[in-house]
Amino acid sequence: MSPNIKIIAEKAGVSTATVSRVINNFPGVREKTRKKVLKIISELNYEVDGIARSLRQKKTFKIGVIVENILSQFYSILAKSIEDVAHKYGYNVILCNADDDPEKELNYLKVLKTSRVDGIIIAPTGKNADYINSLLQSNIKIVLVDRLIEGVECDAILVDNEKGSYNAVKYLIDNGYRKIALINGFTDRTTGKERLNGYIRALKENNIPINNDFIKIRDFKKRSGIILTEELLKNKEKPEAIFAANLDLTLGALLSIKNFGLKIPDDIAVIGFDDTDWEQILEPPLTVVRQPIYDLGSSSAEMLIKNIEEDNKFKKDNLIITLNTKLIERNSVKKLSTISGQINNN
Amino acid sequence: MSPNIKIIAEKAGVSTATVSRVINNFPGVREKTRKKVLKIISELNYEVDGIARSLRQKKTFKIGVIVENILSQFYSILAKSIEDVAHKYGYNVILCNADDDPEKELNYLKVLKTSRVDGIIIAPTGKNADYINSLLQSNIKIVLVDRLIEGVECDAILVDNEKGSYNAVKYLIDNGYRKIALINGFTDRTTGKERLNGYIRALKENNIPINNDFIKIRDFKKRSGIILTEELLKNKEKPEAIFAANLDLTLGALLSIKNFGLKIPDDIAVIGFDDTDWEQILEPPLTVVRQPIYDLGSSSAEMLIKNIEEDNKFKKDNLIITLNTKLIERNSVKKLSTISGQINNN
DNA sequence: ATGAAAGCGCTAACAT
DNA sequence: ATGTTAGCGCTTTCAT
Numbered sequence: 216m217s218p219n220i221k222i223i224a225e226k227a228g229v230s231t232a233t234v235s236r237v238i239n240n241f242p243g244v245r246e247k248t249r250k251k252v253l254k255i256i257s258e259l260n261y262e263v264d265g266i267a268r269s270l271r272q273k274k275t276f277k278i279g280v281i282v283e284n285i286l287s288q289f290y291s292i293l294a295k296s297i298e299d300v301a302h303k304y305g306y307n308v309i310l311c312n313a314d315d316d317p318e319k320e321l322n323y324l325k326v327l328k329t330s331r332v333d334g335i336i337i338a339p340t341g342k343n344a345d346y347i348n349s350l351l352q353s354n355i356k357i358v359l360v361d362r363l364i365e366g367v368e369c370d371a372i373l374v375d376n377e378k379g380s381y382n383a384v385k386y387l388i389d390n391g392y393r394k395i396a397l398i399n400g401f402t403d404r405t406t407g408k409e410r411l412n413g414y415i416r417a418l419k420e421n422n423i424p425i426n427n428d429f430i431k432i433r434d435f436k437k438r439s440g441i442i443l444t445e446e447l448l449k450n451k452e453k454p455e456a457i458f459a460a461n462l463d464l465t466l467g468a469l470l471s472i473k474n475f476g477l478k479i480p481d482d483i484a485v486i487g488f489d490d491t492d493w494e495q496i497l498e499p500p501l502t503v504v505r506q507p508i509y510d511l512g513s514s515s516a517e518m519l520i521k522n523i524e525e526d527n528k529f530k531k532d533n534l535i536i537t538l539n540t541k542l543i544e545r546n547s548v549k550k551l552s553t554i555s556g557q558i559n560n561n
Numbered sequence: 562m563s564p565n566i567k568i569i570a571e572k573a574g575v576s577t578a579t580v581s582r583v584i585n586n587f588p589g590v591r592e593k594t595r596k597k598v599l600k601i602i603s604e605l606n607y608e609v610d611g612i613a614r615s616l617r618q619k620k621t622f623k624i625g626v627i628v629e630n631i632l633s634q635f636y637s638i639l640a641k642s643i644e645d646v647a648h649k650y651g652y653n654v655i656l657c658n659a660d661d662d663p664e665k666e667l668n669y670l671k672v673l674k675t676s677r678v679d680g681i682i683i684a685p686t687g688k689n690a691d692y693i694n695s696l697l698q699s700n701i702k703i704v705l706v707d708r709l710i711e712g713v714e715c716d717a718i719l720v721d722n723e724k725g726s727y728n729a730v731k732y733l734i735d736n737g738y739r740k741i742a743l744i745n746g747f748t749d750r751t752t753g754k755e756r757l758n759g760y761i762r763a764l765k766e767n768n769i770p771i772n773n774d775f776i777k778i779r780d781f782k783k784r785s786g787i788i789l790t791e792e793l794l795k796n797k798e799k800p801e802a803i804f805a806a807n808l809d810l811t812l813g814a815l816l817s818i819k820n821f822g823l824k825i826p827d828d829i830a831v832i833g834f835d836d837t838d839w840e841q842i843l844e845p846p847l848t849v850v851r852q853p854i855y856d857l858g859s860s861s862a863e864m865l866i867k868n869i870e871e872d873n874k875f876k877k878d879n880l881i882i883t884l885n886t887k888l889i890e891r892n893s894v895k896k897l898s899t900i901s902g903q904i905n906n907n
Numbered sequence: 908a909t910g911a912a913a914g915c916g917c918t919a920a921c922a923t
Numbered sequence: 924a925t926g927t928t929a930g931c932g933c934t935t936t937c938a939t
């Protein structure tokens with residue numbers, strides 16, 4: 216159907232090598248010849264077959280991106296920022312939603328390998344260390360984003376979750392809160408673990424005993440936010456504040472609090488993780504830990520493409536960059552005197 | 562680096578043809594031979610080179626998806642639903658954000674052509690009819706989603722925007738509203754045009770004169786929602802209700818209304834387009850026109866893959882499917898007596 | 908049941 | 924400045 220380089224060569228009365236030189240803007244073609252070839256190319260609407268080119272050059276200009284679920288705003292921002300950078304450098308993105316499922320993740324890794332992508336950016340489940348190491352060995356460039364994998368040494372770009380979490384809890388403490396609950400994802404993910412650690416450090420540094428009834432852990436999904444918050448609100452001892460460790464958990468917490476007919480911040484204070492447009496128009500606007508998601512994605516893409524283009528096979532030391540979060544103060548936390556805290560006790 | 566079929570063949574003492582038969586589960590290989598080959602494959606961690614296979618078979622198992630911007634929830638749901646279906650059939654998705662920019666769209670179409678994708682799903686700007694027709698002619702399967710293109714005959718899956726819009730405005734009228742404003746995207750997009758048409762039909766059928774001061778048009782972005790709503794609220798004659806024709810416009814409208822210190826629905830009623838988790842936890846929860854976005858995407862992917870796999874070159878009549886919206890009643894519209902409507906006049 | 912060999916469309920080394 | 928040709932890794936037709 217579509218013409219190929221051979222057809223163009225024939226019609227232009229030159230060899231395929233010359234056509235190739237023209238296509239690729241290589242030097243060593245007389246201007247007249249170049250013009251002639253370009254004319255035929257345009258007449259026949261010739262377009263390069265990228266598959267043949269990739270086979271020959273061992274380069275696809277594709278990068279694979281594996282995220283948990285693009286429906287979550289965190290990942291859609293990540294995907295967009297990666298795609299922006301990729302596009303800038305002439306790469307395309309193959310998008311994979313692994314649903315936080317190690318098997319699906321492995322499957323996608325294999326597909327990407329077979330697709331001969333030039334590199335992979337992955338927010339990993341943490342479970343496929345062996346296969347990822349084998350990819351690394353076969354010289355596929357990989358950048359981990361947001362989470363690390365035990366047993367894998369490779370470039371990564373992370374967020375300082377521990378400090379972000381610490382700052383949020385510290386802020387609550389500074390505002391007079393003592394009974395602070397955490398709803399969090401599983402701690403076998405580095406994000407979950409670090410956010411828990413920050414919570415604990417803030418309490419310990421302020422001599423507030425850790426109350427296990429206030430630490431609720433399940434997956435990082437909205438449904439868990441609903442369930443865990445319900446549990447907290449049904450507790451004999453109710454928390455004065457809830458810190459929700461990601462966007463979906465925050466959403467779930469807000470849903471539950473609304474169902475219980477509680478007012479924020481008078482009945483309960485809330486700090487969320489991640490910031491979106493919606494959180495500002497909530498009533499009250501939500502105080503949140505903002506992650507630099509766009510930077511996370513764009514940096515990972517820059518890093519990956521740099522790796523790909525340098526193709527430094529002897530690069531030994533891997534680069535791990537950690538970005539900072541920022542606490543955005545809005546109105547879901549009020550100043551609480553320690554005394555009112557005591558009165559609230561039941 | 563990675564072993565190829567030739568290496569496997571040598572080590573197994575067979576020909577490459579036999580290895581290929583094994584890889585592809587073709588019949589006509591003795592069980593003993595198959596076992597031997599599989600053993601070598603597994604020992605050497607051989608994985609098929611999809612690029613070479615694609616070149617030979619003229620099939621990539623890739624589909625291109627061009628959306629406006631994955632950051633918008635509408636498109637992230639669309640992308641996810643497409644990816645889900647694609648994955649089910651063994652296809653991968655190459656994701657492209659064209660930013661509603663015809664040039665970027667054209668560029669991506671060319672990239673996808675060069676990448677030899679098996680098909681393309683596109684929410685089109687409407688501007689690249691010629692190139693899209695040329696793709697169709699070179700037998701690349703295409704499905705349009707959400708919008709049509711003038712001068713292109715091809716499968717499409719749409720939403721009944723006119724009726725969705727009509728229903729929203731009719732609902733406002735039934736609740737006693739007369740001064741109903743529309744903030745809408747440009748009407749050179751079919752979505753924009755149809756949503757305007759539904760608005761107009763609802764007013765006309767109820768003998769409410771069209772007031773051009775109440776019809777505000779700009780692009781479909783949040784910033785436009787803010788600006789257009791500001792304009793409306795600064796009008797000498799203020800609307801009693803605002804119907805925002807997509808999610809980002811709704812978000813912008815809410816932001817503006819909040820800035821003006823107005824209460825919904827007492828000071829002004831609002832109906833949004835598109836439904837997300839957030840709209841339920843707003844105060845008040847928002848009444849919206851819900852589009853079946855997931856179905857839109859999954860149907861388009863099913864349609865595309867069916868086209869690809871049938872490869873019916875003589876398929877003449879294109880299929881256009883239109884899905885219905887649903888009005889989700891929540892609390893951002895109150896019952897208004899006609900009299901109070903008059904009093905509000907200034 | 909298995910192998911030999913052509914060829915998908917391109918690039919790149921080498922020759923002229 | 925241009926051409927010849929090998930070959931990327933696979934599938935597939937035709938032999939045997």
